[in-house]
Amino acid sequence: MLARTEKISFQGVAGAIDCVLDLPMDAARGWALVLHPHPLHGGARENKIVTTIARACVQHGLIALRPNFRGVGASAGEFDRAVGETADMLELVRQFGDAYPEAAAGKWVLAGFSFGTSVAAQLYSELAEKHGKLPDALLLAGSAVDRFKFRDITVPDDTFLVHGEADEVVPLAEAMDFARQRELPMVVVPDAGHFFHGKLIVLRRLLEQRLASV
Template sequence: MKSPQFEQRFIAGPAGRLDTLVLGSALDGSPRGIALVAHPNPLQGGTNTNKIVHTLAKVLSRRGYVAYCPNLRGVGQSEGEHDNGQAEVDDMAAVLTQAQADHPGLPLVLAGFSFGTFVQSQLAARLGEAAVERLILVGPATAKWDFPAVPASTLVVHGEQDEVAPLAAVFDWARPLNLPVVVVPGAGHFFHGKLTLLADVVNRWFGAATGQAGGAAAGH
């Protein structure tokens, strides 16, 4: 297994360049897929250097994916202005276009944390279920943003003691979708001291998942 490092790239987006960190596949040989990882709310300091973003990217890299972690518009060195999760979907779609040009024909994983889950759930809805191999939502703030419906195979991970996105609101959103939620005991919104457990949850979900039925298998 290789030990790739994050590399900075600038990708053309609809509002200008997008400052993006790319982490190659850690597996030998060709990558098995591409992954896009979206950062938390920039109005609270969220960027692509967030620890949960990097945790997700590293898990996906070890699974053989090339992970693209952009700063969305108005964040870091990315151009444009913050748009509360609306036009940011277009930014992520532009990163996807570049990723697919770099690695054509590979399966796609979308992952996000907090604000990033709102962006990625919208992109998944736009692309359609057949286009997204897996969707990973960590700490979705479902009380703050109007989330679309997501596939039943989606992995939702939430902290029991989330002080930003109340767990009860996530259950209210997930209940009519019959969507399992993996609750990490004792974890707050930023999973301080729980990042290894978060990585384990994602890894177990990949190990148990089979096709589109994967999320439910690991969602007990």
């Protein structure tokens, strides 16, 4: 259960990263970094897919960290098509580890929705290249990884992909191309659009099933 939500700020390459922490009732066994959709189209940490993912993570004993990307809320900087956002998240991961060493030493879930999937996948790739600590699970909802790709992508074989059959923003065929190229399975939610209207309970159940193995 969610105990409380606290505001916190970290320092990215462009300046302050405006964040909130969702804290579990009991001692955390790890943490989750949950990344929001496109900043220029209303994307922010309060997005309902982002909060659904965060709550599922908290339910599994993880601290959920929800940052605002550049130019959103009190976060400094301007939209940088995932390049600067990924650099900021690298800084955030390091600083979170310094501030919350016990949680950072536990399980780690990296998740994103829409534009946030591209930052998440490229953050994972950067960490793998730098031999940093890798997340125990990568969760991508409404995947738009290739739309904002600026580097080679490395994702784990057990990457969790979930997509709406009727996605009007990122067509299912586009997401299938990403999955096919990397030989990843993908869960398709029938009749669901990009924002999973009327399907959040289904999404939550799918997330909880994946998190049960973390």
